[in-house]
Each structure stands twice: as structure tokens, then as C-alpha cells.
Amino acid sequence: MEAAAGERAEPGNLAGVQHIILVLSGKGGVGKSTISTQLALALRHAGKKVGILDVDLCGPSIPRMLQSQGRAVHQCDSGWVPVFVDQEQSVSLMSVGFLLEKPDEAVVWRGPKKNALIKQFVSDVAWGELDYLVVDTPPGTSDEHMATVEALRPYRPLGALVVTTPQAVSVGDVRRELTFCRKTGLRVMGVVENMSGFTCPHCMECTSIFSSGGGEELARHAGVPFLGSVPLDPELTRSLEEGRDFIQEFPKSPAFPALTSIAQKILDATPACLS
Amino acid sequence: MEEVPHDCPGADSAQAGRGASCQGCPNQRLCASGAGAAPDPAIEEIKEKMKTVKHKILVLSGKGGVGKSTFSAHLAHGLAEDENTQIALLDIDICGPSIPKIMGLEGEQVHQSGSGWSPVYVEDNLGVMSVGFLLSSPDDAVIWRGPKKNGMIKQFLRDVDWGEVDYLIVDTPPGTSDEHLSVVQYLATAHIDGAVIITTPQEVSLQDVRKEINFCHKVKLPIIGVVENMSGFICPKCKVRKESQIFPPTTGGAEVMCQDLKVPLLGKVPLDPRIGKSCDKGQSFLVDAPDSPATSAYRSIIQSEYLGVEGVSVHTSVQIPTGLEGA
Numbered sequence: 001m002e003a004a005a006g007e008r009a010e011p012g013n014l015a016g017v018q019h020i021i022l023v024l025s026g027k028g029g030v031g032k033s034t035i036s037t038q039l040a041l042a043l044r045h046a047g048k049k050v051g052i053l054d055v056d057l058c059g060p061s062i063p064r065m066l067q068s069q070g071r072a073v074h075q076c077d078s079g080w081v082p083v084f085v086d087q088e089q090s091v092s093l094m095s096v097g098f099l100l101e102k103p104d105e106a107v108v109w110r111g112p113k114k115n116a117l118i119k120q121f122v123s124d125v126a127w128g129e130l131d132y133l134v135v136d137t138p139p140g141t142s143d144e145h146m147a148t149v150e151a152l153r154p155y156r157p158l159g160a161l162v163v164t165t166p167q168a169v170s171v172g173d174v175r176r177e178l179t180f181c182r183k184t185g186l187r188v189m190g191v192v193e194n195m196s197g198f199t200c201p202h203c204m205e206c207t208s209i210f211s212s213g214g215g216e217e218l219a220r221h222a223g224v225p226f227l228g229s230v231p232l233d234p235e236l237t238r239s240l241e242e243g244r245d246f247i248q249e250f251p252k253s254p255a256f257p258a259l260t261s262i263a264q265k266i267l268d269a270t271p272a273c274l275s
Numbered sequence: 276m277e278e279v280p281h282d283c284p285g286a287d288s289a290q291a292g293r294g295a296s297c298q299g300c301p302n303q304r305l306c307a308s309g310a311g312a313a314p315d316p317a318i319e320e321i322k323e324k325m326k327t328v329k330h331k332i333l334v335l336s337g338k339g340g341v342g343k344s345t346f347s348a349h350l351a352h353g354l355a356e357d358e359n360t361q362i363a364l365l366d367i368d369i370c371g372p373s374i375p376k377i378m379g380l381e382g383e384q385v386h387q388s389g390s391g392w393s394p395v396y397v398e399d400n401l402g403v404m405s406v407g408f409l410l411s412s413p414d415d416a417v418i419w420r421g422p423k424k425n426g427m428i429k430q431f432l433r434d435v436d437w438g439e440v441d442y443l444i445v446d447t448p449p450g451t452s453d454e455h456l457s458v459v460q461y462l463a464t465a466h467i468d469g470a471v472i473i474t475t476p477q478e479v480s481l482q483d484v485r486k487e488i489n490f491c492h493k494v495k496l497p498i499i500g501v502v503e504n505m506s507g508f509i510c511p512k513c514k515v516r517k518e519s520q521i522f523p524p525t526t527g528g529a530e531v532m533c534q535d536l537k538v539p540l541l542g543k544v545p546l547d548p549r550i551g552k553s554c555d556k557g558q559s560f561l562v563d564a565p566d567s568p569a570t571s572a573y574r575s576i577i578q579s580e581y582l583g584v585e586g587v588s589v590h591t592s593v594q595i596p597t598g599l600e601g602a
Binding site: 026027028029030033058059061064065103104105106107108109110111112114138139140141142143145146165167168169172173175176177178179180183184198200201202203205207208209210211232234237238240241242 | 337338339340341344369370371373376377413414415416417418419420421422424448449450451452453455456475477478479482483485486487488489490493494508510511512513514515517519520521522523525526546548551552554555
């Protein structure tokens, strides 16, 4: 069982964080950042305080998805203050996107420099008290992933959400990610299949644009829970582009039930903490 | 060994090992001895090896999942339809090697001979190399840090016996990191024709692609042009046949970005569910669905003058399009 809040052994800036979830995929472009933000928003609507740590240093997508591009990061005694994306300060975010002088500036770093920044992101951001910290990662099984898992290990993450699309080409990469989780001792909370079909708004017929069935089959093959399929939804894509709160604004959208169900499964899988 | 100081001057700089920020770095002694400053002998070896390769095209994107591997594979298939053209497809995505599956070569192994590693041949005139061929199981993960990935890329360029090649197409992982720096560095003296950059229409992709374009400028890699993939979807079951924008171009898509950054737009490829299926089966989509608008888009991009096919000269600098109204 997870250690309860007050008994967390490690001091430091993550001491007040109850549960850490990593969002991974071997494959790029399957929707890790999308799932990370939607999970964070859904948890927030369930009354939780959530932080998002974006460790994709080359392609930091989260600031835009939460309408926070260009915000400044301030320092305090304990380190960097994360950026609050809402007035109630229930969702906070740290991303390399906030540290760039210009938004189109490329972060052209080799592994060691990326590792150093990730270590700083884990230890030097003053998250304060959080129910959940969602960690969004770039695709792959390399420096960023090793650095993140190593830096977070003392804080005993709840586990990893692994995202795929239905097609075999994605599943092929994501199988390798599951091996990475096994080898690094990271528990897999489950597989999410994203971009599962598109319902044409004109004829209401559903087409499996990126094939079908791969996510569930992958979960079964790997012996991990299948958390659900999220359909392709232009309202979701548009919402992310404009940094809106999809969970609040589009409850009738086809992606809404899938996303809220995944968040509920995470809440159900979270061990209760002594306050 | 990841305790590299934040202000590391770089192993090959004049200040290597001598700067204030070098104090305490585990590499300090090595850098101060000047070892980092010597050029890698592999660069010369690769230059020699690449003498038999006429054209080299990198396929890049800042963003993952936009269709780099799909495009690389189909560019290779399209060019290889001319039996007299010799094509080589090199997959340097070490962590997520998709090319073996897309080319229908899963499970193939690489053979060594006196002249080096043999590529795996799809057709007589289309050879492929990928780390995927070196793995024994589809579940094997390549959990390597940068330096080891760089070593593999060096081997791919130096030790693979490509023979006489007209086009070497290099498929890359998303990002602007080790793999990208290494391939540019190792091919620096061998002359790369340029990069084709893939994007999808939405801003979330474009914002990463702009960084990739800046990367190209930084490392002086010429940009052949941009391809906008997944550009609109016409439902095959729909009598209305109206296009849906699944990945809406909220900031004007690749067209506006290309105008702003003065790079050519090579074309737009629509979404077709048959593309994913062909890739999963390891077949050429151009052959599976010759009637698809996506196939026509691919063919027109392959024949684009910017790609230098059929003897038309390749543009080796960033072009300012004159009278170009998007492809």
C-alpha cells in the first residue's frame, strides 16, 4: 500500500504531493498531452488539486492547451513557483515552454542537459499541497524517461497511464514502452486507446480512421487494465487549440464520457490517504 | 554521469574543462585534455561511404505522430517504382522504429558481410535499415541514453553497405535532440540535400514544427519544404461527401506557417483510413489505393520540383516562393 500523506519519507518540494501519475507512450502523437490535460481537468472537477509537470523539453504542448503560453515563472524560497492556469489555483503547471525567450525557440539539447533540467523540474518546483501530479512525457524510452523515473522513484509514483492509438504501428511502439515500465519497476495503471473512431457529423456513421481494437488487445497481451477508448472529436481538438476547459464546456461531446470514465477509474484506483 | 553543469561550455569548445562552470564536473579532466576537441574520425569514414549516395533527404518533424515514417516509407515506394532508381531507407528512430512494420519487414534480421551490414531489401532497388531488425522480440525496448543512440546512428551511416544509391531517405524520431544533431553532424561533410518537414494542420503541431524549422536554420540544414498531413477527411460512407476537419487548422495550418517562415509548402495529404491499414499490413498505400485523393497528393509531392526528382536541380537554400499559392 502507498504511504499516507504525513508519512512520506522524502522531504523536499514533492513532500506535499499525494499521488504521482506518469503519462507515457512509446509512440508520438497519440495524445499523451491531451490525455494529461483532460485527466487533470477531470480530477479538478472532482474537487482535487492537481499539478501538471510537462517534461517534453523539445515539444512542450501543455501551456497552449491550458491557455498559459507566455506566462512567467517566478522564484520563491523553495524554488520555482508553478504557473496557475485558473483563478481558483486548483491546477498548476510547469513546462520548459515557460522558460523559452521566444515561443518558436528550439531546445536543441543532448541527453545530459535534458536530464539536468528534468532533475530540477522534479526537485526545484514548489508544488505545495497537491492531490495529484500528472507528469506528461515525450514519446520514447530514452533520457527524459529514465531521468524522470529515477528522479521520481523516492516519491513512489502511483503508476503510469500508457496511451496508444488503435493501429498496429502505434501498438508496436507502445509494447516497448510497457517493457520499459516493467524494467524500471513502474506500475502500469492501465492502457488508454485514443483516436478510437470518428463519427462523421454529416452522416453520423463511425469510421475507424486509425484502425480498431489495438488498445484493448495490447492491454490483454500485457496483462494490464484497459481503461477505455476515447473517440476522435474535433471539438476536443479545437478545445485544446484554444486552451479551453473541455470537461466543463463540452459535456455532450462523444469524447466526454470516455475521458470522465478514465478519470473515475484513476480516482477509484487511488488508495485512500489519512489526512 | 548525468551531473553535467547547467552552463557547460560544450565538450568541443575552447573553454572545455577550463570554464568556471567546469569545476566539479566529472568530465572536467577529459575536456581539459582536449580530447573532446578532436573531430570524430567516423565523419571522414562516413563521407567516403556516402560518395556512392547521390541524394540524401531527411524527414523531420518537431511533433510526433504526424506521419514522418508513413511519408518516408511512401516516398521510398514512390521513387522505387522506377526500377532504374536505387533507393535506401534509413530509420534512425531508435526507441520507436516503425519502418520495419510499415515496409512489411517485421522479423527480418540484418546480415553481416565483409563489406559491412547488408540492408534488408523490400524490392531489388529498395533497401531498408532500422534498429528494429536488431531486436529479437517486438516487446524489446531500446532504453538507451543519448551517447549510445548516437553510436548506433554512426554505425548505420558508416557500416551499412548501401552500394550505389540514388536516394537515401532518413526517417527520424520527433524532436530536436541527440538523433537529429548526430545525423546532421555525421553527414555534415557528405552534403545533405535537405529536409522535408511533416506537420498536421493544427497549432499544437505547428508550434513544434516551427521549432524544427529553427533547428534546421541553426544547424544550416536546407529545407526542401513542408508537407501538411491529415489535412481533412471525407467520410467514405457519406453521401454528402463533405470534408470534416478532424485536426482543424485554427491558425491557418501549414499554408500560413509556410508563408510566414518563407518555406515551400510541398503539398497537403488528406486523411484516408486505408493509409493506416496499409501501414499496419506493411504494404504500399500507393498500390493498395491508387484511386485515393491521398495517393494523388503523395504522387504530386514526390514529383514536386523541390524534391529534385527526374534530374531537376534541387534547391539547396531556403527558398522564397515566387507566385506560389500553396500546393
